[in-house]
Amino acid sequence: xxxxxxxxxxxxxxxxxxxxxxxxxxxxxxxxxxxxxxxxxxxxxxxxxxxxxxxxxxxxxxxxxxxxxxxxxxxxxxxxxxxxxxxxxxxxxxxxxxxxxxxxxxxxxxxxxxxxxxxxxxxxxxxxxxxxxxxxxxxxxxxxxxxxxxxxxxxxxxxxxxxxxxxxxxxxxxxxx
Amino acid sequence: xxxxxxxxxxxxxxxxxxxxxxxxxxxxxxxxxxxxxxxxxxxxxxxxxxxxxxxxxxxxxxxxxxxxxxxxxxxxxxxxxxxxxxxxxxxxxxxxxxxxxxxxxxxxxxxxxxxxxxxxxxxxxxxxxxxxxxxxxxxxxxxxxxxxxxxxxxxxxxxxxxxxxxxxxxxxxxxxxxxxxxxxxxxxxxxxxxxxxxxxxxxxxxxxxxxxxxxxxxxxxxxxxxxxxxxxxxxxxxxxxxxxxxxxxxxxxxxxxxxxxxxxxxxxxxxxxxxxxxxxxxxxxxxxxxxxxxxxxxxxxxxxxxxxxxxxxxxxxxxxxxxxxxxxxxxxxxxxxxxxxxxxxxxxxxxxxxxxxxxxxxxxxxxxxxxxxxxxxxxxxxxxxxxxxxxxxxxxxxxxxxxxxxxxxxxxxxxxxxxxxxxxxxxxxxxxxxxxxxxxxxxxxxxxxxxxxxxxxxxxxxxxxxxxxxxxxxxxxxxxxxxxxxxxxxxxxxxxxxxxxxxxxxxxxxxxxxxxxxxxxxxxxxxxxxxxxxxxxxxxxxxxxxxxxxxxxxxxxxxxxxxxxxxxxxxxxxxxxxxxxxxxxxxxxxxxxxxxxxxxxxxxxxxxxxxxxxxxxxxxxxxxx
Numbered sequence: 198x199x200x201x202x203x204x205x206x207x208x209x210x211x212x213x214x215x216x217x218x219x220x221x222x223x224x225x226x227x228x229x230x231x232x233x234x235x236x237x238x239x240x241x242x243x244x245x246x247x248x249x250x251x252x253x254x255x256x257x258x259x260x261x262x263x264x265x266x267x268x269x270x271x272x273x274x275x276x277x278x279x280x281x282x283x284x285x286x287x288x289x290x291x292x293x294x295x296x297x298x299x300x301x302x303x304x305x306x307x308x309x310x311x312x313x314x315x316x317x318x319x320x321x322x323x324x325x326x327x328x329x330x331x332x333x334x335x336x337x338x339x340x341x342x343x344x345x346x347x348x349x350x351x352x353x354x355x356x357x358x359x360x361x362x363x364x365x366x367x368x369x370x371x372x373x374x
Numbered sequence: 375x376x377x378x379x380x381x382x383x384x385x386x387x388x389x390x391x392x393x394x395x396x397x398x399x400x401x402x403x404x405x406x407x408x409x410x411x412x413x414x415x416x417x418x419x420x421x422x423x424x425x426x427x428x429x430x431x432x433x434x435x436x437x438x439x440x441x442x443x444x445x446x447x448x449x450x451x452x453x454x455x456x457x458x459x460x461x462x463x464x465x466x467x468x469x470x471x472x473x474x475x476x477x478x479x480x481x482x483x484x485x486x487x488x489x490x491x492x493x494x495x496x497x498x499x500x501x502x503x504x505x506x507x508x509x510x511x512x513x514x515x516x517x518x519x520x521x522x523x524x525x526x527x528x529x530x531x532x533x534x535x536x537x538x539x540x541x542x543x544x545x546x547x548x549x550x551x552x553x554x555x556x557x558x559x560x561x562x563x564x565x566x567x568x569x570x571x572x573x574x575x576x577x578x579x580x581x582x583x584x585x586x587x588x589x590x591x592x593x594x595x596x597x598x599x600x601x602x603x604x605x606x607x608x609x610x611x612x613x614x615x616x617x618x619x620x621x622x623x624x625x626x627x628x629x630x631x632x633x634x635x636x637x638x639x640x641x642x643x644x645x646x647x648x649x650x651x652x653x654x655x656x657x658x659x660x661x662x663x664x665x666x667x668x669x670x671x672x673x674x675x676x677x678x679x680x681x682x683x684x685x686x687x688x689x690x691x692x693x694x695x696x697x698x699x700x701x702x703x704x705x706x707x708x709x710x711x712x713x714x715x716x717x718x719x720x721x722x723x724x725x726x727x728x729x730x731x732x733x734x735x736x737x738x739x740x741x742x743x744x745x746x747x748x749x750x751x752x753x754x755x756x757x758x759x760x761x762x763x764x765x766x767x768x769x770x771x772x773x774x775x776x777x778x779x780x781x782x783x784x785x786x787x788x789x790x791x792x793x794x795x796x797x798x799x800x801x802x803x804x805x806x807x808x809x810x811x812x813x814x815x816x817x818x819x820x821x822x823x824x825x826x827x828x829x830x831x832x833x834x835x836x837x838x839x840x841x842x843x844x845x846x847x848x849x850x851x852x853x854x855x856x857x858x859x860x861x862x863x864x865x866x867x868x869x870x871x872x873x874x875x876x877x878x879x880x881x882x883x884x885x886x887x888x889x890x891x892x893x894x895x896x897x898x899x900x901x902x903x904x905x906x907x908x909x910x911x912x913x914x915x916x917x918x919x920x921x922x923x924x925x926x927x928x929x930x931x932x933x934x935x936x937x938x939x940x941x942x943x944x945x946x947x948x949x950x951x952x953x954x955x956x957x958x959x960x961x962x963x964x965x966x967x968x969x970x971x972x973x974x975x976x977x978x979x980x981x982x983x984x985x986x987x988x989x990x991x992x993x994x995x996x997x998x999x
Binding site for chain 2: 209
């Protein structure tokens with residue numbers, strides 16, 4: 198009976214179907230789980246303005262100051278971490294009014310290195326690929342497609358409130374991520 | 375086409391066309407167990423790989439990441455459940471595989487090595503389960519591991535070294551988890567894979583021991599279909615069980631300070647029961663008995679040496695094996711029966727389950743603090759205030775027996791509460807248990823006078839007259855049962871406030887006025903306004919409503935029930951603006967508690983005003999004790 202070719206074929210097909218089915222049912226939940234974080238906001242940073250301290254330290258015609266942007270709470274998958282440094286901003290005073298401040302993200306719009314201020318030349322320099330930016334943020338030389346990104350700020354009761362925004366890199370105009 | 379592809383592959387892989395692998399005596403469901411075990415190992419590998427993409431082996435993050443898998447990641451509970459219960463399935467099927475092999479006499483010469491490798495695999499599986507159970511870093515896994523390592527540490531001479539190596543140092547911590555994780559996902563998988571390959575290759579070389587005198591059948595597809603069917607059935611049962619249980623359990627975070635009714639995984643329950651029965655000899659039993667069982671399994675092919683395979687002619691050794699398995703089974707049943715008959719344990723488990731649900735809910739809603747999962751409790755609403763309250767305030771204000779001050783509970787400071795207070799300030803719920811009512815100076819004075827009078831009377835009338843019953847006034851002075859009548863004799867309670875004589879709409883108006891002091895949003899302003907006049911007539915003699923002004927003989931009531939008022943009161947209840955030293959036993963807390971801490975407690979008291987007992991219960995337990 199074991200030699201009947203139809204029966205053997207049926208056995209083979211049945212085995213493959215059954216085995217394949219079991220394998221699929223086994224693999225699908227695992228694959229689904231691994232795909233879960235894609236498209237999810239697994240790290241949530243605050244969207245509201247963050248307090249960056251008093252505005253008194255920003256004086257007219259002084260070089261920009263590097264200010265660390267610290268989130269009171271961020272949620273990173275399962276962790277709720279407090280006082281997390283998100284990045285830095287360059288802030289300088291551009292007028293006499295309390296809110297006459299200019300804040301630029303320290304993230305280079307080219308490939309995301311941290312931009313420094315070159316005090317001797319009076320402009321910004323990205324240390325990775327030598328992009329230079331004027332003190333007002335405009336692009337000067339180097340590979341960056343655009344100037345330093347402006348960050349939304351407001352002044353409340355003499356304190357600087359800044360909204361942290363990440364922009365896409367390598368574009369000629371700033372687009373929030 | 376198929377033949378050409380096969381030829382192509384043979385040439386590329388430098389293999390020759392082989393004769394199909396034949397099974398002596400034909401295909402049988404008796405042979406499926408080995409294949410099912412390999413399949414289950416694959417299930418563990420696939421689910422384990424997915425879990426490893428989420429798990430974080432650190433003492434601060436481990437529990438949090440497992441809770442994330444269980445409660446937040448899509449199908450995480452399913453994959454984790456398959457992984458957890460899949461290990462149980464391996465133990466069950468391995469047991470069946472062992473019994474089937476023994477009954478068939480398949481461990482006999484020349485297949486001893488195959489059997490021994492199988493026994494080794496069984497031991498490795500159990501060790502694998504142990505290394506996995508601790509990774510969740512919850513109360514269950516943590517305490518089970520402490521016991522297991524405790525047993526291992528009892529090994530003579532090298533015990534302490536084993537413990538230190540397992541824990542990665544002197545105590546449980548990050549290195550414990552990284553070690554067990556490395557064992558669980560790298561070392562043991564590699565070792566088990568190698569041993570399994572050796573086991574399978576040797577088994578194939580020897581072939582199966584023919585069960586019947588039927589013609590041989592090719593493995594593919596005759597046996598393969600039976601294998602696939604068995605895998606499908608096994609997986610269907612596993613999946614069904616996982617779904618019915620919503621995956622695997624996860625208790626609250628590991629806490630070395632909180633007691634927990636730790637139980638080992640079910641396949642170690644027989645050893646757990648054995649230790650219970652062994653009493654003081656538990657250490658020896660826990661080490662020796664598993665050794666004897668493993669030794670018996672290893673020795674079986676050497677003891678049962680005759681080539682005879684028929685089960686009915688090997689009654690002695692099969693009987694011995696049955697005895698060992700029956701003992702393990704009976705002990706397992708006894709262990710579970712002991713637990714299910716323990717009412718106290720059941721109560722503790724209900725409490726533990728509540729804590730678990732609370733911790734998981736907090737982790738899901740608030741995230742776990744970066745300081746570690748044991749701090750997840752602190753993310754509960756008003757946790758800090760409630761903790762301070764439980765430590766510093768509850769004894770005097772809530773404890774039914776030892777309470778010394780007024781009750782503070784849901785509705786404290788509400789209109790109903792203010793009204794009840796005004797009607798009976800010396801009631802048991804209010805000042806009744808305070809020295810203010812119990813030992814007011816006038817009350818003491820009266821008591822002393824009474825005593826003196828009695829002594830005088832006794833001297834005059836002695837010896838026939840018994841000490842007289844204290845009259846009504848003396849009873850009132852005693853103040854012991856101040857709660858029984860709303861209208862109290864006001865005389866003896868010189869410092870304590872007398873019950874109000876106001877009633878009806880007048881009383882409600884004064885209540886509204888006092889309620890308005892809290893700054894509550896729902897104040898009836900005209901009503902409170904009416905109360906002002908009544909206050910001047912009835913209350914102003916002792917109290918004041920002016921900001922920062924104490925009353926003539928009672929506390930200033932401006933801001934009563936507001937956060938600032940509570941903060942100030944908690945800081946120093948004996949201040950002139952509040953109760954003064956004469957009227958308050960409550961200690962001042964302005965040294966013990968920082969201003970922000972007092973603010974938090976005050977905020978909690980404000981919250982209590984509108985809270986119900988259900989609201990309070992909904993805040994959940996503070997943390998395990």
